[in-house]
Amino acid sequence: QKEVEQDPGPLSVPEGAIVSLNCTYSNSAFQYFMWYRQYSRKGPELLMYTYSSGNKEDGRFTAQVDKSSKYISLFIRDSQPSDSATYLCAMTDSWGKLQFGAGTQVVVTP
């Protein structure tokens, strides 16, 4: 079993819709949770990070962490064609190991 599971998609939504992404994990040692965005042929860039269970908002983006269920989510409101990219969840344990999910390809159609 992989330590971090993420549906690879693709996920296609019309412009203006809410995009919902999620990951599950099996390692209770993971403490720090992140979402990265990767455009084609580029390295990933950090979107959001959180340490504790609960919600965190940043503009159109909301990250949720439920440590009891080992489940994290990312919501993108009012999606734009420029949001089309691959979104990767990531998490670290106390030893500094940074692990990524498989990434979900998102396509926002005008």
Next chain:
Amino acid sequence: NAGVTQTPKFRILKIGQSMTLQCTQDMNHNYMYWYRQDPGMGLKLIYYSVGAGITDKGEVPNGYNVSRSTTEDFPLRLELAAPSQTSVYFCASSYSQDRGLSTEAFFGQGTRLTVV
């Protein structure tokens, strides 16, 4: 600020050849990572380092070696290249004050490696 620099950007290797992928960062980050990304897939951790002189295996370390003699550099060595090592390789770095609780990881532009 250069950030994380990887060289080369592209490379074609023959089966059995060896090469070193270079990675250097100028942000004084203590953590560094090597990942491989196969087409349509996520990032798989090969090796990581939490400081100079300290390295540890990730998910897929077989066929690779690393060293971390300085804070800035974290080269990845392929000893006997195999077609299964055809991939895009990303180096990343981050800073952590408290063990494991690192902040944003910055990525290099990647090295596209083909083994034929």
